[in-house]
Structures are given as C-alpha cells and as structure tokens.
Amino acid sequence: MPRASTHTARPALRRLPTRPSRMVQAVVSRLLPLLFRSQGLEIRYRNAAEGLARAFAEQQSGGCNLLIAFRHPSTRDPVVLADLFWNRVPQAARRLKLPLPRPIQLRFLYDRGIPIWAGQVIGWLLQRSGGIAIHRGRLDRPALAQARAALTQGHYPLVVAPEGATNNLSGEMAPLEPGVAQLAFWAAEDLEKANDVRPLEVLPIGIDYSWRQHNWDAIDARLTALESHLGISGADADPENPEGSRRDRLIQIGMNLLKALEQLERLKPDPDQTFGERIGAYRLHGLAKAEGHFALRAVGNLQERCRRIEQAAWDRIYREGVDQLSPLERSLADWEAREADLQLTRMRLVEHFTSVSGHYISDRPDFDRFAEMLLLVEEAIGWIEDKPWKGQPSLGPQRVELRLGRALPVRTRLNQYRRNRRETMHLFMQDLDQALAALMPDASRTSTTEARRS
Template identity: 65%
Template sequence: MPRASILSARPALRRLPTRPGRRVQRVLQRLIPLVLRAQKLQIRPGNAAEQLAKAFSAQQRGDTTLLLAFRHPSSRDPMVLADLFWNQVPRAADQLGLRLPRPIELRYIYDRGIPIWAGPVIGWLLQRCGGIAIHRGRLDRPALKEARQVLAQGRHALVVAPEGATNNLSGEMAPLEPGVAQLAFWSVEDLAKAEDSRTLLLVPIGIRYSWRQQNWTALDQRLSSLENHLALARVSDSEQEPRQRLLRIGSVLLDALEQLERIPSKTDQNFPDRLADFREHGLQRAELHFGLRPGSTVQERCRRIEQAAWDRIYRDNLESLNPLERSLADWEAREADLQLTRMRLVEHVSSVSGHYLEENLEFDRCGELLMVVEDAISWLEDRPIESQPSLGPQRVELSVGDALPVMEHLRHYQRNRREAVAGLTEQLQQSLQGLMEPQ
C-alpha cells in the first residue's frame, strides 16, 4: 500500500453509497479478460464455475440467499472473482442446462480506505459494481445494516473477505475476523423472523496463485539483485539455499527497522522471535499514542489503529475551529499519520518470516516471499526497486467448498452468541484452509 504524507487535518470522510450500474458492469465484463490476458494470468476455475452456477441458479429461483466468503491472498482477487462471477459462471450454467433468468449482480463489502490510497476512479468503480464501503476499525452500523438487508432480500449474493486484508501468500491464511459469521447469524435470524423459507448458504471460495513454470534461475538472479541492492557480501556455499538467502535479507531489513525504532537487538533470538518483537513494539507504540487497548489479533489491532488515525485526520468540525484549534488539529493529524505509517510498517514485514518455508521449500512459496520482501523494501525507500528478471507468467486456481449450514447452529447461537460465532468462524477457517492445497 502506498505511503501517504498528511500535513493537515482534512474534512470528514463522507459515506460512499452503493450505486450499481449495469452499463459499467457490462463494460468491465468484456474488459477484465483482456486485462488478465495482458498480465499473463491464466484462470483455472476448477470446480468453482460449475458449483457457483448451481448456487446462483438456486438463488435466482428464490430457494436460497448467498453469502460468499473468499480467500484473499492478492490485490488481484477482485478482478479474478469478477471474471469468475460475470463470465465463467454464466458459461458453466449454459453448459449444465441451468437457467439464470437475470445477469449476476453482486454486492460486496470493501474497506472504506481503498479509495483514499487507490484514488477516486477506483472508488467510483467500486460503487458502480455494487460495493458496500465499511469502516473496518469500528462498528459501522449503516454498512452492516445494508449488508444485512442484501441477504434478507436475497436478490444479490453478498461477497466478503473474512481475512479482512491481503497477505500476498497463497499458502498461509491469516486468522479470520468474526464479522462474517456474525453477519450470517443475523441474516438467518432475519429470515426466521420474516417466516422466509429460503436457506442461507455460506459458501467458501478458495484462491491460489502459482507460477506456471519453476524458474529457479530467475529466482536466483532476483535474489542476487536484492543482495546487491542491500550491499550484502556474496553468500557461502552453505547459504546458497533460497530460504537461507531470504532469511539473510530479512535479517538485514529487520536490523534497519530495529535501529529505526530504537529496539535493542538480541543476538540470541532467532529471526521469527525478533520479528514478533518488532511487530509488538510497533503496535504497542501506536496503541499507546491513541489510548487503545490491544485487540486479539494483529489484523484487529491494525484496523483499530487505522480507524483511530482516520478519526484524527478526517474531522467533521474543521469549519468551527478557531486558528489555534485548527493548528492543533493539523498537528494531531500529522502525528496520527506517523502512527499510521508505523502500523503500515508492521503490515509490510509481518509476512517476512522463515516459517513460511520451513515445511515446504517450493518455488511458489520462495517466489511469493521474495516479492513480499521486495515490496517492503520499496515501501520503506518510497520508490520501486529493480525486480528483474520476471519469474514468469502465473496461474490462479479457484475452488469452492461445501456450503456451511448456518441454520443448524441457530439454536446454539441463541443460547451463546459468542461461542456460536467463534465455532462457525472456525469451521469457515478450516474449510478455506482445505481449499489452499493445489486442486
């Protein structure tokens, strides 16, 4: 994510309404396959197109309402899913002889912060494609109400990413946020109160990226280029393994970050423990600044810090402030942006861990981790670094798991809501975890 530089307080973020446009969808429906082809990204739908064709057929018949939860390893996921829903599912329905009386139109939840860093054009497109903007770091009642209404009405499927953010790793999933399970239970309650006979289907969708060929020579050259960029000495024969070289690069990166944050380096600690200490240090400093209590997961803590920063940067009372108060608001906004940058640092380096390569030293994992490191260094230097040669064209494999029967857990939810939400979240986590293996 690009780094921002806030020098003054800004007007409050306005709510972005959902303004779907069929004409925009039709244009994107034709354009997206061309973009994917230009990126040399090969789509392998696996069982996803056929399974979803059956699900959308049942939904358009009025038998079900759909809540689709997808793995979110990459920023390319929305484009991949749009091609799946708008192009491949209708083709699969035709091949299966299933009737889809109307074009597939979706509603999906996206982070309100995306238009801030991606720009107004992306924000406009998100609105026109059925997006529901949500503030992830707080209880956004209007957005949740809209999402709940979508499921109650049942005309559109609701698409969500329960991880909350990308980690750029196809083989490792972040802990899921409980909001998806909570939304599913709310919707089941709404259907029951309305005496609506439709069933809610919570459908997990797996997304896995890989390279079409294992070009170890290109990977070696990219590692050498990165080592030269960091002025590292040539590695010995015992350190030629990609995992050792990546850990060595990560260690140099962590040395610099520890110096930046004035964290004493502990020579007796291994790399993962040092990284965990750095992450905890950065989050605690930001939380202390904003007066926040630590959350249960790194993702939750990052979202709460982000929201606290936004509350101080984007303010709804700027016009009523006198000159002194306005100057102090600008000062507070600059300090909030500094803490937001500290949180972004944690996000960028959290995936740079040797654990990802311990179990399986495969090309795809090495390539993904290399790109995560390159991205972190580029962000720190505030400029792109040389990242040649290319590792080659990629493919993306899509898969769909069995729908989770939310209604069966309704009584449990009514007895103990927190326990039922945690249980359904765990089931969804296990289902998505099972879809991460190559199909």
C-alpha cells in the same frame, strides 16, 4: 521511509453509497479477459464455475440466500472473482442448461480506505459494481445494516473476505474475522422473524496463485540484487542443497533489514531469538507505540489491532467541522493530523512484515513460496525507501486456480446460537476456517496423494 503524506486536517470521510450499474458491469466484464491476456495470467476455475452456476440458479429462483466467503491472498482477487461471477458462471449455466433469469449482480464489502490509496476511479468502480464501503476499525453500523439487509432479502449474493485483508501468501491463511459469522446469524434471525423459510448458506471459495514456470535463475538474480543493494556479501551457493542456500540468503537479507528497523526503533533484541521471534517482537513494538499514541488497548490479533490504529488515525485526519475551526484550533488540528499520519506510517510498516517469516519456506521450499516471500521483502524495501523496487528479471506469468468448497448451512445452527452466541459463532468460524483451508494448494495436494494411496 515515506514522508508524512498528510500535512493538514481534512473534512470527514463521507459515506460512499452503493450505486450498481449494469452498463459498468457489462463493460468491465468484457475488458477482463483482455486484461488477463495482457498480464499472461492463466485462470483455472476448477469446479467453481459449475458449482456457483447451480447455486446462483437456486438463489435466483428464490430457493436460498447466499453468502460467499473467499480467500484473499492477492489484490488481484476482485478482478479474478469478477470474471468468475460475470463471465464464467453464466457460461457454465448455459452449458448445464440452468436458468439464470437475471444477470448476476452482487453485493460485497470493501474497505473504506481503498479509494484513499487506490484512487477515486477504483472507488467509483467499486460503488458501481455493488460494493458496500465499511470502516473496518470501528463498529460501522450503517454498512453492517446494509450488508445484513442485502443478505436477508437475498436478491443478490453477499461476498466477503473473512481474512479482512490480503496477506500475499497462497499457502498460508490469515486469522478469520468473526464478522462473517455475525452477519450470517443476524440474517438467519431476520429470516426466521419474517417467516421466510429459505435456507441461508455460506459458500467458501479458495484462490491459489502460482507461477507457470519455475525460473530459479530469476530468483537467484534478484537475491543478488537485494544483497548488493543492502551491502551484504552473498554466500556461495551449495550445489548439494540449493533450496537451503536460497533460504539462508533470503533470511540474511531479511535479518539485515530487520536490524536497520530495530536500530530506528532503539530496540535491543535478544541474540538468542530466532528470525521469526525477532520479527514478532518488532511488530508488537511498532503496534504498541502507535496504540500508546492513540490511547488504544492492545487487544485482538495483529490484523484487528492494525485496523483500530488505522481508524484512530483517520479520526484525527478526517474531522467533522474542520472548516469551522478557529485559526488556532485549525493549526492544532493540522498538527494532530500530521502526528496521526506518522503513527499510521508506523503501522503500515508493521503490516508489510505481517506475513514475513522463516517457516513459510522451511515448511515447503518450493518455487511459489520462495517467490511470494521474495516479493514481500522487495515490496517492504521499496516502501521504506519510498521508491518501488523493480525486481529484475521477471519471475514470469502466473496462473490462478479457484475452487468451490462445501456449503455451510446457517439456519440449522440458530437454536444453538440462541443458547450460546459466542460459542456458536466460534464453532462456525472454525468450520469456515477448515473449509477454506481444505481449498488451499497444500490441502488439495495432500488429499490427492491420500486418494492415490487408498
């Protein structure tokens, strides 16, 4: 498991300003197609480019304000979306002869922690691409106020990921965070107070990754490598049921890994529990230990609890006035920072198992789902051993498909929001959840099948 990376308390994290640069945007937009070609990534924009071209033309003419909510299955999403917004949408607008008086610029929310683990260069690019840094584990009023103002003014569309973080699964969506609805209704109220009649719409975008070729031999070879690494005797393949054999092998690998973690945490699992139930118990145990250390209440879903733990750790690692502490106080602050970092490591380990389950493959045992789950397990093992796992042979190049969903109006719900804010936000998030789910690959395949039957 990685050693604590923090040994001393550090100065408080400063707020990262938004410093958009058209020059940086122009350079990045030219480099993106080269990046995708080098990675073998094929991008299919479906209806997204044309639909967004119409929406941006309306927005730039002052006809509406836009909040774009996208599915977030991969860390590649930002560059794929950047290519969509900066390259494909202007091209579609020219084809459709739609006026775009200004180059497309955006404002988007990103986690303040990204520059910490991704590096200063990524942080610099995020700032100059229109990013608004937000602390997700606390009520970050300045960041929310900036996002609210951007959405109300309507000069730039606001882009958010309602899931809050990646889950690395194209076929399963993480719980949506209610902050999206709150921002939308705040902005709608601000427009009403300013007698601004522009409609406010939320546009959902679905993102789906898949492999261009289904190389099952590569899957089998990587399963064998994992079994050898963990000292597992690989089961003989069943030619009558190859999907079931691979699923059983992957679950056995996951179970072996889980047993080691349970021993580390002195957990005594119920032998009658399923693999999924044992993973769930391990997650809750890890979160509870970290929450106990920071005296946090165990409320909310898994993602919300992880964000609060992360913020509590940062509050002890990045401290105001750390340079003014006496030698004794500084030593104690360093001690507290090291302990906080260890709890943060425990939470990160739980995060690596957030999406690991047995049902994801059982529900639909196709190549894409199996490959995604295999990559999650490999990544978890590499992270625990503090040595990235180099899975070989390659699973091959990928493709990504983007789909634009139906717009969700916000201002028509304002009266209902004033009567019962909590219920209205809940209903709006349900509608957004359904709109994003309808853009997922399973939903699209189902609708196509039903259309053919009809």
